[in-house]
Amino acid sequence: MSELLTADRIEEIAALGSESPDPAALVAELVGAVDEGRVADPDDTGYALLVAVDILEQAGDLADALTLATRAVAEQPDDNAYARAVRGGLLLRLGRSDEGLTELTALRPLLETDPKSMYVVDELVESGHAELALEWLTGALDAILERTRTQQHASEDAQDEAAAMIYGLAQQRHDLREEAGLPHDEYDNLADRLRAASTHALDALDDGPATLLFWPKAEFDALLVRWPVLAESHPPTWDEHRTTVERAFVETSARGGADLGLVNGTVDGLAAFAERTGSDPTSEETLDEYADSLDEAGVTAWPPGRNDTCWCGSGAKYKKCCLPRSRG
Ligand SMILES: [Zn+2]
Ligand SMILES: [Zn+2]
Numbered sequence: 001m002s003e004l005l006t007a008d009r010i011e012e013i014a015a016l017g018s019e020s021p022d023p024a025a026l027v028a029e030l031v032g033a034v035d036e037g038r039v040a041d042p043d044d045t046g047y048a049l050l051v052a053v054d055i056l057e058q059a060g061d062l063a064d065a066l067t068l069a070t071r072a073v074a075e076q077p078d079d080n081a082y083a084r085a086v087r088g089g090l091l092l093r094l095g096r097s098d099e100g101l102t103e104l105t106a107l108r109p110l111l112e113t114d115p116k117s118m119y120v121v122d123e124l125v126e127s128g129h130a131e132l133a134l135e136w137l138t139g140a141l142d143a144i145l146e147r148t149r150t151q152q153h154a155s156e157d158a159q160d161e162a163a164a165m166i167y168g169l170a171q172q173r174h175d176l177r178e179e180a181g182l183p184h185d186e187y188d189n190l191a192d193r194l195r196a197a198s199t200h201a202l203d204a205l206d207d208g209p210a211t212l213l214f215w216p217k218a219e220f221d222a223l224l225v226r227w228p229v230l231a232e233s234h235p236p237t238w239d240e241h242r243t244t245v246e247r248a249f250v251e252t253s254a255r256g257g258a259d260l261g262l263v264n265g266t267v268d269g270l271a272a273f274a275e276r277t278g279s280d281p282t283s284e285e286t287l288d289e290y291a292d293s294l295d296e297a298g299v300t301a302w303p304p305g306r307n308d309t310c311w312c313g314s315g316a317k318y319k320k321c322c323l324p325r326s327r328g
Helices: 007-019 023-035 042-057 062-075 083-094 097-107 121-124 130-150 156-179 188-203 217-226 228-232 240-255 269-279 284-297
Strands: 211-214 260-263 298-304
Touching: 007 023, 007 042, 007 240, 023 042, 023 062, 042 062, 042 083, 062 083, 083 097, 083 121, 097 121, 121 130, 130 156, 156 188, 156 240, 211 240, 211 284, 217 228, 217 240, 217 269, 240 260, 260 284, 269 284
Parallel strands: 211 260
Antiparallel strands: 260 298
């Protein structure tokens, strides 16, 4: 029996992507494992297929990408909105506009309810439908703002979520309009005000964690080996660690935080810091102070651009790495 395809390996392939000298072999490895039922966690089947779709897409093989995207949709009957969006984008790029627009239009309501649904707009933009994307962003903003005006008794959670969505939709719309050379309108002014307000809010949040301490993969593994007691305050796997960091950023930014960033910890660095300051390297206080001490060496800003390399160091694009997985 052949080897199981683990989530780590899928991750690794996603990071290698089309830059690998032999992308076809990576696609074959993913699809082979799916075909033969060798995906270690069957819940990752759709993910494995979507990574293969991405590699094929970048190689320009849109027809095969579409076949696999269709399989991915079928593999995830309960949670396939992202796969359907990818499929819709491929149909558009293949010139099957009616089918593509039907697929994406069915997902359009998510823009009003699901803060992680911006991929619907991305697919429109990437297939040359920026104007339609702007129309949908405007419509979603109209709808959410109307809802917040009429629902006086929404829960605090619902209000926070609406605020986060208004922020995200307005920023995306602002940037798309700027790229199109359009002048500022009322919503663009709103986007600017929200951005400025969140910067001020963060300045006021003196005790808020503007900078988070992140352990790159090798360091995280070494950290728990060197100081096993840290397993009590840290998640068991690196995957969960970066998910926790991403979530903390999302929450801080939804509360109005801006200028967020992370510093990369190292085991040797923490050991040296603890020795220098005569403190216990496993206490929360020392970890906070160690993080502060790294500020000067440079902070990686969060969030990266959607198409930029992910902050976690995986090498994959942010929108395909920590952005979607931490909001699922
Ligand atoms: Zn502006
Ligand atoms: Zn990542």
